Amino acid sequence: MSGQWEVVGKKKGNSKLPVPKVSAKDNSNVKSPVNGSKIEDSYPKLPEKVAGVEPKIVQEVKKSQEKSKLKLRKPQRNDRPSEPQKPKSPKSIETGLNSIDVKEFESIYETSKNRYPDAPIVWLKELVYFLNQKMSLEIQDPVFSSKPQGYPISAVPSELRGVIEKSVKEAGKNNAQQFFDFCLTSMATDMGKGLPALGYKFFLQYIALNEPVLITSNVNKHRVLRNSYQNRLNIGLSILWAVGNVAYSDFNSGVTVFRELFLPVIDIKSYSPYILSYLKNLISNSGDGNGILTKEDFLLILDIIYTSKKHFPVDLLRELSNKVSNLKPLLFVDNKEKYHSYIELLLKKVVSTSNKSHQNCLCDILVEVFQRDSTTFATWRKIYPKNVASSVILLEFIGDNWDTISKRIDRAALKDLLNSFQDVNDELSTKKRKEDGLRESINAIQKINEKMAAKKKSSSSCRTLSLLVIIALAGLVLFDIKQNTWDNSRTRKALKDYRVCEYSQKALNTTREGLNWLDGRIEQNFPAFRKTVIDFSEPYVELAISTGKITRNGFYNMKEVVLEKYPLVLQSIESYAPGLMEQSQKALSDVYSSSVLYCNRGIDYLRKEVFVGQLSPENVQRVVIEAFNTTQQKATEYYHWIYKKVQTTIK
Structure with missing residues (x-):
């Protein structure tokens, strides 16, 4: 082997293939074999006329090619299994509350309590998450303005509410305060994300109604949270509503919340109707006399009631002005000032x-x-x-x-x-x-x-x-x-005609019987109290009797003096003005007779002309008796209805 590099498999002769020259004009119509290729280009093209093939066969081949193109273009079906459907939201708060399984709710509480015995806030979080999941409905009115006070916690069934009360009490006041702050912040956050937050409101309202002082102690923290969501109306109103529930159980806490939390945003047009309604309810609930209103807060409320701001609802301001009288007693409760x-x-x-x-x-x-x-x-x-x-x-x-x-x-x-x-x-x-x-x-x-x-x-x-x-x-x-004896006097006759003595005697006998019955009942139920009252009042009764005797003796002595001196006075007057006494007696007799005559005529006129028909004594008496009987019957029915409702609630 030589140490030089060699090229293997490449022939020197036909190494270059001829490349056809394409002009720039034709190059614009040529598509890339990768990016510019079409599906039609992958099929062989048939000429319009093929030697030895009939035109019908050519058409059938074209149709088969078009069908295959459609199949390739048709999107693929998604064979993935469909996700399970979410449970439907309840139509109303009452429907959602009634659909909750109380045993399941209580078991969640007991399970988390046993699992985390030293973390009460974790117990409460598990419960509020469960309520949020079950009550996932959209609330149009965040402050429940069309509902009565205490809603929606008042709509919670008794057994379900019992679990809520039990969990909050066993958690303790400090944990309840921390959990309130957690719920308030979480409610605002979840509402901003569009998540269900109704479960928070149940616990927020319950804690605010039962521990108002704990809520007002953190009012500065609540004010910071309100400032963060002030431009989100539904969240801002929900924060005001949650903290404002303290007013329904403690007037002073309600005033504090109004001054620190509500008042800074009262000039915002979207907030002012709810804030004025809250102030109206706050004043209406001040009738128990347990609250104290400082003169500064009193003047502050008056400035709002008698304001000249045009964006405040006129009807609410009118109702508030009618309730100012409820605030005056609270201004003078503190006698030390x-x-x-x-x-x-x-x-x-x-x-x-x-x-x-x-x-x-x-x-x-x-x-x-x-x-x-x-x-x-x-x-x-x-x-x-x-x-x-x-x-x-x-x-x-x-x-x-x-x-x-x-x-x-x-x-x-x-x-x-x-x-x-x-x-x-x-x-x-x-x-x-x-x-x-x-x-x-x-x-x-x-x-x-x-x-x-x-x-x-x-x-x-x-x-x-x-x-x-x-x-x-x-x-x-x-x-x-x-002039006449008592039996023949006109005074006795008038008293007898109008049955004054008879009715007086009846009233006296009825009063005596009522006092005897009352004394018997007191002696039967409170013997020691009766004895104490008798021992205390006996000296004063004896003093009153002695004073009465002295007064009676004084009148008798005065009468004797008058009878003794009366002839002497008449004799003196007669000596100075002869005939004056006789004329005076005659004039007085005429005046008395005339007054009695006209009085009788007036009474006869009233009896015959005025008190007739529907105004007759018989009809008036009948109407009064019927009204009394109807009132008594309705009161009895109402009592039985309330008794049944209470028994049903207890069960």
Whole structure:
């Protein structure tokens, strides 16, 4: 072998094949044998006319070639097995809850509890994932505005809800707080991904209703989460709804959540209807008296109710203004707070708003403060020179509503206050720079003084007239009895005709029987309590009896003195004015007879012309009895219906 390279299998002679020359024009129509080849090019072409072959045979060959082309072009069938169908989503929340197997739900809880005994949050996560899977329906209304309060946890069957309650209680408060934060964040995340998140809402609502203080302690963290999803309306509303459930069990927690979480987004048009509805429900649930409202929060709520922002729903603002009276008792619950600090704050607030209803509400609060502590007038007197304009609004409010306000405040203290205001106004009038509202203040003070004087005059006139009427009636009765005997007197006859004595006796007997029955029941059920009450009240009863005897003896002594001195008085009057007593007796007799006559005519007219037909005493009595019987029947039916519902729920 030689050490040189050799080329094997290649002949030198015919190594190069002739390549036909193709022009550029023809090269454009030539297709690449790899990329530009067509399926038709792989079949042999038949000439139109072949020697010795008939045209029919040529056509049949072409048809067979076309069929084979179609078979090659037809896509291949996918023979992979189809995926199993997903379970259908329930049509409603109630349907989905009723379809859940409670035993399966409870077994999941028990299994995870036994597997992870020291990780309560893992138990709760397993339950909430199960609910998300079973309740995979699309919720159009994230805040359930058309449903009653407490929904959807109120729609959960009792057995299923029992498992939820048991799991949260056994997890403990600290774990429940952490799990609430986890559910709130996971709900927002899953809703952003389009995943089912209804299971989170059941646990969020239950924890918020039962542990409101735990929720408000992390309100800053919830505010950060709300800011992250503020532009996603359904997620933002769901976060507000979940945290806002605390208001239905604790008023103070509801106010905190409203101030920290709801108020910053109230100006956003898409959020304002729900936030105002939440505020309305919060005020409506404040009637239990357990909440305390600071004056700052009270003024904040009033600013929202009496706002002039146009994008707030008018109907909700109207409903809120009607519920302001529910907030006033909460403002005065804390008796330790001194009311003197309210005066200057409210006066400055009065002049800062132009809404008349808002001003009237603030003025009414100030009047309430004056009613509870009259020493607050001194605070008003002290700050009056620097708050003349705002004081004018309050003075005009007092003057316009004097008939009701005069019964609520100390009129003597108000009188002294107005006198001091007049002195201050005289001093301010001498200055070159006039205070705003000084002239209006002088007019308002004058108006109140005039009403106080007129009220005092009219009240004294009414008292005098009432006393004279009572004395005149007593004199007429005494004159009637004195002129005739008691059996023949017109007074006894009138009382007998109108059956006053009979009905009085019946009322007395009925009252006596009722008291005896009540005493028997108390003695039967609470013997020790009855004995204690008797021992405590016996000295006071004896004192009342002794006082009654002394009063009766005093009247008897007075009567004897009158009877003794009466002839002497008549004799003296007769000596000074002869015939006066006789004429007076005759005039009184005529007046009494005329009054009795017209009274009888009036009664006859009412009996014959007014109280007839449907207004007759018989019909009125029948209607009242029927209404009472119907009410009693409906109340009994309603009681039985509630009893059955409660028994069904317990079972």
